[in-house]
Amino acid sequence: MSKVLILAEHDGSALNASTAKCVSCAADMGSDSIDIAVLAAQTDGIAAEAAALTGVTQVLSVERPENAAPLAAVIAPQLVALAADYDYVLAPSTTFGKDVLPRAAALAGVPQVSDIMEVAGPRRFKRPIYAGNAIITVSVPEGSKIFATVRIASSRAAPAANEAAPITAADINASLPAHTRFVGLQAGGGDRPDLQTARRVVSGGRALGSSDNFDLIYGLADKLAAGVGASRAAVDAGYVPNDMQVGQTGKIIAPDLYLAFGISGAIQHLTGIKDAGTIVAVNKDPDAPIFEVADIGLVGDLFEVIPEIERALGG
């Protein structure tokens, strides 16, 4: 009997799509049960969404005012208390999961497997190192609880189930620290599709030249119902907010279609798009490294190419 506990990611009201990806990773482990822990100030809506995912056995709901913000110092001790009877504890490899899970693993006194990209056996996992330039297979010795984050670009999302799993209120006896306090969140994104789950992504680089010129990228993205990404150079230059950065230290994404405009293709950026279905690159420089990984390349000036695409797409 192996039991998996997944830490749900949410924004306080809705479940983040990364949680459904952890469920399918857990299913790949051949586990006997998959439970999801929802820690929030108000859990109802989030827990209901989690309970509706295929493969979920039970949802554990922990409703406390302290869980209003996703503070690792507050979440981790509760997760460890919940994890007592589980063999695996999973979280998505998002900034949330990366923040919380190592803290929980250390409290439990066990190492962590980061960024599982493939389950090679019940205790064997593949994960990328060196920005994805090498893949290692790691095994966890028997007898040790496994804490792991799931590389969400590598997993498919568990679909909705016909019947919802039961939701149980969990009582946790963990003392929570007051030394860390949430001040606020300045959200970067708008109404566009979420970069990490969008089926199409339009991305811009330093060649855009200014924040205003990025409107070209937004315009095309809206026409394609696409999410918007950017290279580190464009973020560093202040053209777009940090949450749009794609790459080794930004977001790792796997859309069906990735359109890169004016992105030269530093290896750290390419790491973030390797799992994309089709990569299209438009760049003035025929020698830009992005063309080495692009499925379709076009040498051209993005300031001419984007309006031309828009005209061709019409309406």
Place this chain on the structure above:
Amino acid sequence: MKILVCLKRVVDYNVRIRVKPDASGVVTDGVKMSINPFDEIALEEALRIREAGDAQEVIALSIGDADCQQQLRTGLAMGADRAILVGTDTAIEPLTAARAILEIIKREEPGLVILGKQAIDDDCNQTGQMLAALWDRPQATFASKLQLAGDKATITREVDAGLEQIEVDLPAVITTDLRLNEPRYVKLPDIMKAKKKPLESLSLGELGVTETLGLQIEDYASPPERAKGIMVGDVTELLSTLRDKDLIG
């Protein structure tokens, strides 16, 4: 206040990584080694805090074999006051590193520990969080801004949803993101001066830290390569190719 900064020796970020033919690791012979870039940002931040008068001493710490002295000397040349090398000949995992750093914390009692959010070799992104857990202190990961006010710090964190601000009581662990600062360049006279700064060496064993057998790496492989792409001549050809693949309407 003292600030402890952790510096990991890693393959330089410009090196093209190659997996050894026997799958036992990546090629590191004759390869340029550097301070993990995120740790360099951590050191820069510590130096700026000291220069602003909010800290008196910056201590650089590395864990690894004797070659790590090179990176510690670079850290001293950047401006760290002294360095500590915790020696070990085997690669250690983040939990062991966190246990070792905790022992140094007990001796030095820093007000801040700053380290990179991840090392660019194993990309684990764990050590700072694990250290904060073992130390039972706050953590502020992925920091892009750090403001000190007495015994508190306000940190702006780069998270998936945007920029998050949290306030922590000191002492605390901070892990750095890329936009926290731009590290200074080392000047030649500073390299000379750094040779005279104290560098203490001790072993993991002397700290009472035993290496636990955690994860075992079975093999290393190169990532699957993408199929060779095509070049198109114009927008019309681009769009018809995308339509053929059913990627646009």
